[in-house]
Amino acid sequence: MRQIPVDTSTAMVMVAQPPSPKIANRQTGEVATDRETGATLMTIDVMFVMDGNAEILNLTVPETGISGELAMGTPVALTGVVARPWENEFNGQKRHGISFRAVAVTSLTAAKAA
Template identity: 80%
Template sequence: MRQIPVDTSTAVAMVAQPPTPKIANRQTGEVATDRETGATMMVVDVMFVMDGNAEILSLAVPETGVPRDLTMGTPVALTGVIARPWERDGRHGIAFRAVAVTPITAAKAA
């Protein structure tokens, strides 16, 4: 499967929705886990602004890379973001994944 690295160095990102567990199977309610580590996968919606364009991205992130205190509006740094094109049953899209979502404090921003 193709993995496309995403350069987030010139982007501004902030939490649009607090993290929630990623559901692997909607019928059974099974929660997704990271295939390599077994960590629970979380979904973090972020407002991603680059070159004057803003979009809401849903990022899949291992629970170990998501602080518990992320709240809506928190500016964040995104680590290890990749995009994966997907296609299933005639539908297609791009899935985004990150290694970590880290709050940016006022001290870090200065």
């Protein structure tokens, strides 16, 4: 699967919705895990502002990559962000989009306090 690196160095990023477990199967409530490490996967919505444009991105992050208090509005740094195009078919309808994954999301508030 193709992965496209995302440069976040010049963007302002803050938490829009705090992290929550990523659900792999909505019927059973099974929580998604990383295939390589077995770590629980979390989703977090961030507001990504660059060049005067703001977008809400839904990121998937391993639970081990989340550090600091990530309440709504907290400025954060993103590490190792990649975009992955996806496509599937369900009940004869094709859907497609882009998913985003990060290695880590770190609170900048905690870094300033230290």
